Amino acid sequence: MGTFKIEGGHQLKGKIQPQGAKNEALQILCAVLLTPELVTINNIPDIIDVNKLINLLKKLGVKVENIGKGSYTFQADEVNLEYLESDAFKIDGRGLRGSIMIVGPLLARFGKGYIPKPGGDKIGRRRLDTHFEGLINLGAKFRYSKEDQFYGVEAEYLTGTYMLLEEASVTGTANIVMAAVLARGTTTIYNAACEPYLQQLCKMLNRMGAKISGVGSNMLIIEGVKALGGTEHRMLPDMIEIGSWIGLAAMTKSELTITNVSWDDLGVIPSVFRKLGITVEKQGDDIHIPAHTNGYEIQSYIDGSILTISDAPWPGFTPDLLSIILVVATQARGSVLIHQKMFESRLFFVDKLIDMGAKIILCDPHRATVIGHDFKSTLKATTMTSPDIRAGVSLLIAALSAKGTSTIQNIEQIDRGYENIDSRLRAIGAKIERVD
Template sequence: MANQAFIVEGNTILNGEIEPQGAKNEALQVLCAVMLTDQKVEIKNVPEILDVEKLISLLRGLGVKIERLSKGHYSFQADDIDLDYLSSDEYQNDAKKIRGSVMLIGPLLARFGKAYLPQPGGDKIGRRRLDTHFIGFQKLGGEFKFDEETNDFYIHADRLKGCYMLMDEISVTGTANVLMGAVLAEGVTTIYNAACEPYVQQLCKMLVGMGAKISGIGSNLLKITGVESLGGTNHRVLPDMIEIGSFIGMAAMTKSDLRIKNAAVKELGNIPSVFQKLGIKLEIENDDIHIPAQELYEISSFIDGSILTIYDSPWPGFTPDLLSIILVVATQARGSVLIHQKMFESRLFFVDKLIDMGAKIILCDPHRATVIGLERKTQLRGISMSSPDIRAGVSLLIAALSANGSSTIHNIQQIDRGYQNIDGRLNALGANIERVDL
């Protein structure tokens, strides 16, 4: 793929309706789950983004029969799997490029007794360890080896055996991976301190549709009674809550009137209320979110008058994926806010680009930034910048749309990894974003 950039014209006001894509984080889990059965599985509302396309390519290389029935609607059948492909150079190279590939381990181990994976890639947002995954598989009876020279993981087990485990951290992908191993394990598995994000709930519902026995869905205590085999099912991916949050922030920052269609509002947790703490008006109408044009929004203070702090925490806390959006939106608010990024130590490093654009931000340390809102008295200015990760990339795009003048955003393949045709969809609402080859 050619190295591409966005040229973004500022002073943009958007208007109209936009529908969120399917949830990236859910899609990566449920696509891996198709490996648990030899029966046909149909999945709808699959986001057609780079990370999903890479995972589909890995599945196809493993021998999964894949048919694209319509946009976002696919059928999968894993009835003739080529396990030798796991040791091929092609698989090794492709699996390194996407972090979601780690979730193939659970299904491969549960159904075929072995898995082999290189250290996966993904966003450069800080250390994201895989210990939780492998400790879980070891408790289920898997034997684990790590080759320090090649950074490859090997794990095998004749048959996984159910057990009680207290997960050492609340990991969404770790919970999903161990869960997929446990559904075909012998006996009962109890996972305590499990992640309970909507993505994990959706995976559980899909697995139950395939014949798995899971109780405690939506809680941090999952009980899985292993079954001999799973069948096919139909599943629909939820709308992407991160994209919904991105659009809310974009509407506020650009003084736009925007309607987000079919937003699955009941699944958004505290996302709407956190944006409302920034003073952003939201009107929930059936399953739509209407953000009216707003000249100025004011950040709330705590009851005692102290500065508002917004921090990330495991569900049902606020998702870390939206903290960078909150941060950029706060730059034009009235008032101040402390952003505390607890879960990843490199996600705030994009703020230097916002400071170059004229934002008032104090980077306290790798985890905390204080934003002093400009109250729209001073407009951000367009600059040339680069996208370090998916969410920071969209935050910079929001800043560029609201800025005075033109901005260039490099490394936009990071944005494409998580947002489907973002330039085309925003241009349809009145943006002026040009994709150029470099």
């Protein structure tokens, strides 16, 4: 198990470029299964979760070639469907939650898709109902083995239909869209997710020959086509990493420039950080964060009541950044209520921040009140364990702002979502060392 050793309390300075988007990559990579033709994908992040999915595609028989840093070609012209029912697949598929999105493409193109109950972050229940209910609506027959937790859908062909999703699940919408593009007739998906990464998937599929309209809205209309062709695609920068670096700059009173952020795809992220009093400057397609030498002050509502920051489906604030917001608030002037609506176990890492001296009241599994120190009292260095990707980076930011030397164990969780994070942070002045 790897460990980070971090000497905190140092100001950072320089430029940092965000990696390709993890959550987009997991969707886009599954879409290569929809065509036997060559698909080229650029700006793929070199992280554990994405590399696991690429290896899974290789075992499925997809021809994968690395043609440069972050660039790969994929050709799914000889898919090995027998692997789907092997014991090896039941092990490999469990190691990654994103593997669920191979089901829609396989069902659409080959008439069957299987998946073991996938893993991922331990942040509470994450239902798969939206995925399978959508595929059943398209005409698939569903089966589930409770003994080995193995899911399957099969259909001779899929038929377009109207469906109203119970929840605007991003991965659920992606799975249904990838199945519907090869269905017979027209599919309408209402209450569809409309995140930028889902939009990217739809745009890529349209370049491959799909007919998807309503992209960017919560109603997608998909006219099924008989086959899709090859294409080339480039990933957006990772908005979660961008938010992480904004928080890092504020907590360490550092001047940082985050380059090539694709401002148009950041939604409310910059404005939410501004509500915490953080200066977020637009410089072309870069974000500049000046050194907050005098700290930053949380805004109140116009009636004077305490600010609440909560997550919501796009264009609301992404749940993946609430952990960062919570950590940043520990050194702000003022107080804020963090309301994590979508996952029931994501706030449980706050006990580690409390051990470091943060003033946090955990109201229940979904809500925490943070009373900021205004840098009058620094966080204390400590030893801690990363419970999931986003909490792990939040603890890393806390450690970089704390005085003294901290250690973070189980850093494989951080590596699942952040590419070479230690070397990239050292390049802007962080004192961080990886210890195996």
